[in-house]
Amino acid sequence: MIISLLILTVATAVAGFFAWRREPASLGRAFAFSTDQGLRLALRLPFSLVAASCFAELVPDGMTxxxxxxxxxxxxxxxxxxxxxxLPGGPIVSFPIAILLARDGAGGPQVIALITGWSVYAVNRVIAYELPIMGTRFVALRLLASSFVPPVSGILAGLLAGVIGWSIALQ
Amino acid sequence: MSATREVTAKKPAARPLVDGSLIFFIALAAVAMVLVVWIKGPGPLTVALSHASGLMVSIAPLIALGLLLGGLARELADPKQIAPILGAQSGWAGLVLATALGAVTPGGPFAAFPIVYALFLAGADVGAVIAFLTAWSIIGIQRIVTWELPLLGHEFVFVRVITSLPLPIIAGALARLLARGPLAIDRPEYQGAAAARGKDST
Structure with missing residues (x-):
């Protein structure tokens, strides 16, 4: 957690420097955008976390x-x-679910496959955006061409974690 | 350039703060709490609520920082400058470039799909478009810094992202193969642009 905070702080400082050097006014726009997004999130996130935690309690012991x-x-x-x-919805729904499943005993490669499956198959996003904008044949082609991605990402991540000895389990 | 940027920067502020999705989350939380008390009793509800508040407190500063970084990324990566470069590329280099551009493209599907459609119309080949979309969805930097790093930690993120890097390129190459066979896609006709360019990309 401390290291994540450190990485984020450094990355934000670097991005802020480049944005400032390119155009000083962009810092204000970035801040306004983040504040607006943050307000929305501050209102929604507590409820989505409560909902996810409650649903996690409802999952029978050992099922995960x-x-x-x-x-x-x-x-x-x-x-x-x-x-x-x-999984429906954006990251505000899927990431709390992923972290609670991980704490409930899901394996690291499985959690990675879950997140990638949500990103790639994204039934919700396909129906709301991709089908109407890109058309049926494009969606079929994309799903077919990227169908291997979620399971393969889980398998590869598990192998890499084993090789370098890093933990991707979150309990 | 600054005029269009101001428009996109102001757009989110026009959305009302309290909307259907907030009501949905409140209702979802209420239903979930009622279900827990009904099925499991008040004890597990206390456990769930303390889980949720603990998680909230620990991730709030990280998400705030991630949002600021996301806002800065929007300023640094301008999709309007990116589109023509991607449209002109092909081959493996095109897939690699599309993957890199997809990863740095910020925003949700409402922002990304119009870009994708524009790229496709402008003559980007279907493999590059699919590499772009796959990269945007699995290694999108904005989502990683806003959500994944705060919630799942740097070891998890590092391992997942490193192993996912080649996958959009492979998906794009596969899409090219499939598009040559049974799933050939006609570029949508768009004010003569597609007709003028012809079916040259496959």
Missing amino acids: VSIMGPDTGLKGILLASLIGGL
Whole structure:
């Protein structure tokens, strides 16, 4: 958590410097945008966290572990990819769900497959934006061409974490 | 350039702060709380609420910082400058470039899909468009700094992002192969631009 804070602080300072050097007024616009987004988030996030925490309580004990625990392997990764694709809404819904599933015993590669499945399959986004704008054939082509991405990202991340000895489990 | 930037910067402020999605989240939380008390009793509700408030307190400063970084990224990466570069590229280099551009494109689907459509109309090939979309969705830098880094930590993010880097390129290459076969896509006709360019990209 401290390291994340450090990375974010440095990155923000660097981005701020470049934005300022390019056009000093952009700092004000960036700040106004962030404040507006932050206000929206400050209103919604508490409710989405309460909802996600309550739904986590409703999940029967051991169900997360048996469906997408660290020992579920490829089957768990595939299932997590599909469940991720069905998660509705934006990051305000999916990330709290992902972190609560992780704390409830989901494995690291499975959580990564879940997040990537939500990003790539994104049933919600496909219906709301992609189908009307890009058309059926494009959506079919994209889904077919990127169908391998969520499970493969989970598998590769699990392998890399094992090789470099970093933990991607979040309990 | 500054005129269009001012328009995009002001646009979010025009949206009302209290809207349908806020009401949806309040209703969702209320229903979830009622269900927990009904099915599991008041004890688990206390557990859930303390979980939620603990999470809120620990991630709030990180998300605030992430939002500021996201706002700065919007200023640094201008989609209108990006579009023509991507439209002109092809080959593996085009897929790599599309992946990089997708990763730095900020904003949600309401912002990204008009860009994607414009790229497609302007003559970007379907593989590059799909590499762009895949990169935007799985390694989008704005979402990573706003959400993933604060909530899931740097080790998780590092491992996930490093291993995901080549995947949009592969998806784009696959899309090119598929588009040559059964899933050929006609570029949408758009004020003569597509007709003038012809079907040259495949």
